Amino acid sequence: METWLLARARAGDLDAFARLIALHDRASRALAYRLLEDPHRMDDALQEAYLKAFRSLHHFEGRSGFGSWLHRIVYNACIDLLRRRRGGGHDIALEEAAEIPDPMPDPGEVAAHRLDLAAALASLPPEMRAAVLLVDAEGMDYRTTADVLGIPIGTVRSRLNRARVLLRRALSEDERGRSGT
Amino acid sequence: MSGDGKHRDGHGATERERDEILGAALRRLEIPEHRQGFHTELRAMLATDVAERKATGVEPLEKPRWHTLRRGPVRHPLRWTLGLSAAAAAVLAVFLVVGDLPGTSPQMASAAEVRAAVVHAWASAENISGDLVIRSERVFGKGTSRWAFTLTSRGEFSLIALPRGADRAYDAGHNVERSLDAESNPGEPVFGNLIKGLAPGLPDSSPSTTILDRSLGSVVRALVASGGGTVKETMYRGRPAWLLGTDIRVNLSAYMPPDHLQVTVDRQTGFPVRVVATRGRTFVWESRIEDLRVNVRLPEDAFRLEFPPGMKVFKTDAGFRRVPLARVPTIVGYQPPVASWVPTGYRLTEVAVSRKGSPTGSEGSNPVTGGVVSLSYRRGLDQFLVTTRLVGGDRSAWGDPLATGEGFRDRPERIRIKGGALDGRTVRLLIDPLAVPHLWTMTEDLVVTVSGDLTRAELIRMASSLR
Numbered sequence: 001m002e003t004w005l006l007a008r009a010r011a012g013d014l015d016a017f018a019r020l021i022a023l024h025d026r027a028s029r030a031l032a033y034r035l036l037e038d039p040h041r042m043d044d045a046l047q048e049a050y051l052k053a054f055r056s057l058h059h060f061e062g063r064s065g066f067g068s069w070l071h072r073i074v075y076n077a078c079i080d081l082l083r084r085r086r087g088g089g090h091d092i093a094l095e096e097a098a099e100i101p102d103p104m105p106d107p108g109e110v111a112a113h114r115l116d117l118a119a120a121l122a123s124l125p126p127e128m129r130a131a132v133l134l135v136d137a138e139g140m141d142y143r144t145t146a147d148v149l150g151i152p153i154g155t156v157r158s159r160l161n162r163a164r165v166l167l168r169r170a171l172s173e174d175e176r177g178r179s180g181t
Numbered sequence: 182m183s184g185d186g187k188h189r190d191g192h193g194a195t196e197r198e199r200d201e202i203l204g205a206a207l208r209r210l211e212i213p214e215h216r217q218g219f220h221t222e223l224r225a226m227l228a229t230d231v232a233e234r235k236a237t238g239v240e241p242l243e244k245p246r247w248h249t250l251r252r253g254p255v256r257h258p259l260r261w262t263l264g265l266s267a268a269a270a271a272v273l274a275v276f277l278v279v280g281d282l283p284g285t286s287p288q289m290a291s292a293a294e295v296r297a298a299v300v301h302a303w304a305s306a307e308n309i310s311g312d313l314v315i316r317s318e319r320v321f322g323k324g325t326s327r328w329a330f331t332l333t334s335r336g337e338f339s340l341i342a343l344p345r346g347a348d349r350a351y352d353a354g355h356n357v358e359r360s361l362d363a364e365s366n367p368g369e370p371v372f373g374n375l376i377k378g379l380a381p382g383l384p385d386s387s388p389s390t391t392i393l394d395r396s397l398g399s400v401v402r403a404l405v406a407s408g409g410g411t412v413k414e415t416m417y418r419g420r421p422a423w424l425l426g427t428d429i430r431v432n433l434s435a436y437m438p439p440d441h442l443q444v445t446v447d448r449q450t451g452f453p454v455r456v457v458a459t460r461g462r463t464f465v466w467e468s469r470i471e472d473l474r475v476n477v478r479l480p481e482d483a484f485r486l487e488f489p490p491g492m493k494v495f496k497t498d499a500g501f502r503r504v505p506l507a508r509v510p511t512i513v514g515y516q517p518p519v520a521s522w523v524p525t526g527y528r529l530t531e532v533a534v535s536r537k538g539s540p541t542g543s544e545g546s547n548p549v550t551g552g553v554v555s556l557s558y559r560r561g562l563d564q565f566l567v568t569t570r571l572v573g574g575d576r577s578a579w580g581d582p583l584a585t586g587e588g589f590r591d592r593p594e595r596i597r598i599k600g601g602a603l604d605g606r607t608v609r610l611l612i613d614p615l616a617v618p619h620l621w622t623m624t625e626d627l628v629v630t631v632s633g634d635l636t637r638a639e640l641i642r643m644a645s646s647l648r
Contacts, residue, residue, distance in 0.1 A: 012231060014224060014228065017227065018220070018223075018224065026212065029212050029213065029214075030210075030212045033213055034210070039216065040216065040642065043215055043219050046215075046219075047219070047223050047226060050223055050227075051227065051230060054227050054230065055230060117206055117207070117210065118210050118211075121207070121210070132203075132207070133207060136200055136204035137204050137207035137208050139204070164200065164203060167203055167207075168203060171202070171203060171206055
């Protein structure tokens with residue numbers, strides 16, 4: 001089905017493209033919303049990403065799944081939006097971004113004081129958020145996640161480990177809070 | 182997922198199990214649905230992209246389906262200023278709405294084609310001219326009026342009354358508007374007016390586009406505010422056209438506001454060429470463009486209206502001056518909020534300031550407080566403005582700076598803005614068939630307006646983006 005829709009979309013069939021992205025829209029919304037934390041920005045990023053995807057369909061060679069290819073475009077659109085929101089700083093490559101210390105407060109300190117998983121997730125740097133969402137929520141393997149995020153597998157692993165520690169802590173405190181212990 | 186997955190925590194769960202628990206918890210987190218109109222907007226963006234690719238010959242998709250559209254060379258973006266711009270946006274928006282209706286998928290491609298045609302028209306034209314004919318029973322006075330008009334991408338316009346008498350022209354290069362006043366004797370102008378120092382747009386003293394705006398601009402904005410409608414293919418004056426019929430919300434007016442519009446869009450050029458307004462199937466008024474010409478060569482003095490020798494000419498200075506944005510604070514004493522987001526294609530084209538200010542609001546009843554900054558953004562024919570002015574000593578004296586007045590009654594919507602310089606402020610937003618879409622509010626020191634060819638969502642987002 002996806003292959004057929006892809007072929008139709010490449011031929012300029014907008015209905016087919018709409019159905020194609022609908023297959024991955026929930027996951028895209030999840031990623032974009034958790035990265036941007038604003039439904040309007042989520043929609044803006046997704047419109048931009050879907051338009052880019054449409055423009056680039058003839059470059060998609062099928063070496064990865066369409067979903068992961070689309071996720072990469074969505075992720076990049078979100079990161080671009082975040083960078084613009086942070087004050088219009090100069091553009092840097094995603095690979096370089098992974099090496100730059102994030103100006104946000106220590107996520108551990110923030111998470112330790114919040115009982116809510118969503119809040120703890122929001123306290124993580126976006127790059128770390130994306131890793132845990134793709135792997136743990138969407139079930140992507142490390143290789144695909146590395147491709148989507150444009151980083152080495154080792155970086156995926158390290159971001160994931162750190163994110164999981166913080167989120168598990170938030171999750172357990174959340175449950176403890178609900179159970180009244 | 183990581184490690185051997187066998188390590189157990191204090192509760193006996195393996196690392197893998199804990200990953201799965203975390204994953205399940207993450208999947209349970211709320212994910213918002215798309216905003217209303219998301220798919221319509223996206224579809225329009227995609228259709229435009231297809232049309233532009235075909236127009237420019239860049240990376241064409243295989244077997245594009247947009248074969249019915251006229252294609253021409255894409256020229257530089259327009260910088261038009263008149264209310265006709267709303268016509269494009271509104272017609273476009275209406276067709277988008279049509280495209281969003283359930284069960285109309287066979288029409289969606291057609292609606293997208295119409296949108297692409299309109300977008301292409303506005304994005305490639307450098308000027309438009311023709312005869313504007315208005316036939317009215319009540320709103321514009323009973324009878325038929327006719328003007329020869331020209332609009333350009335520089336914001337210039339001319340309206341030559343036929344027969345001659347009440348002519349008007351705006352020279353954007355010198356920011357001067359000249360007009361002949363025929364008083365009650367059409368055909369015999371008795372004095373002239375020259376106004377310089379105009380603001381780039383509402384709510385301040387700006388080029389007089391009332392006739393064009395009322396006859397076409399406000400109509401199509403009404404279409405934007407309405408929803409649904411039907412699209413038919415037809416012929417208009419021997420040319421293929423689209424015919425859109427749609428109900429519109431009725432303004433609480435003392436006049437006879439229409440409740441239904443029928444708009445004809447020329448398929449070859451994408452321009453709306455005829456509007457018929459009715460109320461309960463009764464004719465109210467009609468406006469149409471005859472002898473439409475696009476991108477014709479214009480004489481150098483096309484917008485310089487000459488006063489007859491010996492005619493008394495009244496000269497006025499509206500007090501606005503174009504300045505670089507960086508100079509604004511030194512002139513008005515504050516840093517004006519500037520949009521950090523604009524809809525695709527818009528750009529800041531004019532910055533004007535006035536130390537003394539100008540009357541605003543219904544019947545000009547607001548305080549004239551000065552320190553006015555008017556930022557004009559343009560996208561082809563479209564224009565919107567962000568203005569700020571000092572509140573002054575009496576906050577309670579302020580009403581809507583863009584109030585329509587003249588018997589029209591507004592029903593503004595109250596919306597709390599999130600983010601930016603207006604964070605937490607409640608704005609009054611008005612999308613009405615007979616008004617320029619706008620919002621306004623007051624901060625501690627400033628009265629802020631955002632108005633022009635923007636949708637409700639764009640107005641709100643624009644207000645949230647002011648920094």
